Amino acid sequence: MHNIEKEIFDLKSSLLKMFLLVEKQWKKGANAILNYDQDIAEEISSSENRINAQELKIDSDCENIIALHAPVAVDLRFILSTYKINHALEHIADIAESIAQYVANNNVPYDQKILQETRLTEMFDIFNIMMDCLIEAFENEDPKFARKVFKKDKLINKINTDAYQIIIDNLDKYDKNMLLYLLSTIRKIERAGDSLKKIGEEIIYHLEVKVIKHT
Amino acid sequence: MKYKLEAKNIDVFYGKLKALNNINIGITENAVTALIGPSGCGKSTFLRLFNRMNDYIDSFKLNGDILIDDKNIYEKDVFVDELRKNVGMVFQKPNPFPKSIFENVAYGLKIQGIKDKEFINTRVKDALKQAALWEEVKDDLNKSALALSGGQQQRVCIARALAVEPSIILMDEPTSALDPIATAKVEKLIHTLKEKYTIIIVTHNMQQAARISDYTAFFYMGDLIEFDKTNTIFTNPKMERTENYITGRFG
Numbered sequence: 001m002h003n004i005e006k007e008i009f010d011l012k013s014s015l016l017k018m019f020l021l022v023e024k025q026w027k028k029g030a031n032a033i034l035n036y037d038q039d040i041a042e043e044i045s046s047s048e049n050r051i052n053a054q055e056l057k058i059d060s061d062c063e064n065i066i067a068l069h070a071p072v073a074v075d076l077r078f079i080l081s082t083y084k085i086n087h088a089l090e091h092i093a094d095i096a097e098s099i100a101q102y103v104a105n106n107n108v109p110y111d112q113k114i115l116q117e118t119r120l121t122e123m124f125d126i127f128n129i130m131m132d133c134l135i136e137a138f139e140n141e142d143p144k145f146a147r148k149v150f151k152k153d154k155l156i157n158k159i160n161t162d163a164y165q166i167i168i169d170n171l172d173k174y175d176k177n178m179l180l181y182l183l184s185t186i187r188k189i190e191r192a193g194d195s196l197k198k199i200g201e202e203i204i205y206h207l208e209v210k211v212i213k214h215t
Numbered sequence: 216m217k218y219k220l221e222a223k224n225i226d227v228f229y230g231k232l233k234a235l236n237n238i239n240i241g242i243t244e245n246a247v248t249a250l251i252g253p254s255g256c257g258k259s260t261f262l263r264l265f266n267r268m269n270d271y272i273d274s275f276k277l278n279g280d281i282l283i284d285d286k287n288i289y290e291k292d293v294f295v296d297e298l299r300k301n302v303g304m305v306f307q308k309p310n311p312f313p314k315s316i317f318e319n320v321a322y323g324l325k326i327q328g329i330k331d332k333e334f335i336n337t338r339v340k341d342a343l344k345q346a347a348l349w350e351e352v353k354d355d356l357n358k359s360a361l362a363l364s365g366g367q368q369q370r371v372c373i374a375r376a377l378a379v380e381p382s383i384i385l386m387d388e389p390t391s392a393l394d395p396i397a398t399a400k401v402e403k404l405i406h407t408l409k410e411k412y413t414i415i416i417v418t419h420n421m422q423q424a425a426r427i428s429d430y431t432a433f434f435y436m437g438d439l440i441e442f443d444k445t446n447t448i449f450t451n452p453k454m455e456r457t458e459n460y461i462t463g464r465f466g
């Protein structure tokens with residue numbers, strides 16, 4: 001007989017591992033793009049398999065706990081949140097891979113000046129901070145950290161909106177293909193930011209009910 | 216909102232032991248209310264208040280009011296036999312008498328002094344139909360009830376309770392001695408019965424409470440900790456103690 005507390009403890013560790021894998025994937029993605037590192041870009045594709053495997057494992061763990069333990073209340077909420085967060089993370093990892101594709105497949109590096117102007121580096125930094133906050137919130141069950149992502153997401157949105165005009169203004173100065181890829185990369189990071197925000201909401205939802213009850 | 220049954224400021228003592236502590240609750244008509252909680256918390260004691268079954272216990276003492284249709288059933292002018300016609304009870308272990316199926320179901324009518332055969336036949340048939348047993352036994356009504364399976368025996372007992380046409384049915388762990396198939400039948404039956412009856416059921420099976428009841432009351436050491444819609448109790452209970460109990464974290 002498996003004890004549900006143990007199952008939930010293990011599930012939490014598995015999801016934390018998923019968080020860390022995806023975080024690493026994004027650090028690699030940023031590195032590949034900002035430093036035009038084609039080797040890292042290739043590596044990202046291969047770590048994608050591990051992330052997919054972890055996603056499937058968490059999925060089937062959730063299914064098993066539901067089938068075997070019929071969880072209710074706080075346990076059920078945790079499992080449903082885990083299930084949603086797991087899929088959101090997988091989606092975010094896909095985005096890291098897809099933005100690194102440019103580096104793997106094209107021979108025109110992103111121009112440093114336009115990277116500066118569009119604030120792509122800053123965007124990656126904010127993204128990584130959001131990720132750190134979520135991991136902190138999830139690991140230590142502290143909704144305060146999850147709440148920090150909302151403001152950061154707004155910053156990411158702003159960078160994304162501004163980028164459009166910057167790219168238009170520079171259309172004649174750079175390789176057009178490179179510029180369009182850059183714009184699409186920024187768009188994708190913005191969407192990944194939205195997913196992080198949703199994860200933040202899930203964590204808060206799951207933890208808040210607990211917090212209210214404990215006080 | 217008006218309730219079918221109400222408990223007001225209920226304290227119950229068995230000698231010096233306080234088995235229930237200031238319970239206040241309103242039970243909705245035509246709904247299933249589940250009573251849950253750890254062993255010894257007072258569920259059966261509470262359930263038995265509604266048909267005055269505790270009256271037989273010498274050390275039993277009650278404070279407070281138990282109302283059925285707004286009438287205090289512990290008042291002097293209440294006839295317990297009349298009360299029990301209105302409030303049927305089904306127990307944990309199927310307890311048919313060593314008589315035929317027919318005699319078992321007709322029992323309550325006969326002790327009421329009803330002699331009209333036609334009337335009794337109709338009532339027995341209706342009760343067996345309501346208990347979802349008619350099709351299985353209609354050709355064998357004279358067979359001993361003891362020769363039936365546990366699940367069938369329990370449905371005979373339910374039919375016996377229904378035959379006198381009560382408006383309330385009390386059930387104390389009615390499926391704990393049954394296999395999953397028989398349990399499923401009784402649960403389905405409870406679900407259909409609530410159209411006509413008000414049902415209170417004690418169960419140790421959390422999933423059963425979640426499946427069949429509309430309201431759930433959680434008792435702990437003689438206190439009513441939480442009472443709410445079953446949906447709320449099993450998704451987002453307000454009290455940590457309830458959450459710990461239903462998720463199986465109870466020391």
Ligand SMILES: Nc1ncnc2c1ncn2[C@@H]1O[C@H](COP(=O)(O)OP(=O)(O)OP(=O)(O)O)[C@@H](O)[C@H]1O
Pocket residue numbers: 229232234252253254255256257258259260261272274
């Ligand atoms: N006839 C009795 N005489 C004395 N004490 C009793 C009697 N019946 C019950 N009690 C006591 O009253 C308390 C509540 O008992 P009750 O049977 O109502 O609990 P319960 O919640 O139905 O438990 P279980 O789940 O085990 O059936 C317990 O402490 C029990 O020992």
Ligand SMILES: [Mg+2]
Pocket residue numbers: 258259260387417
């Ligand atoms: Mg009992």
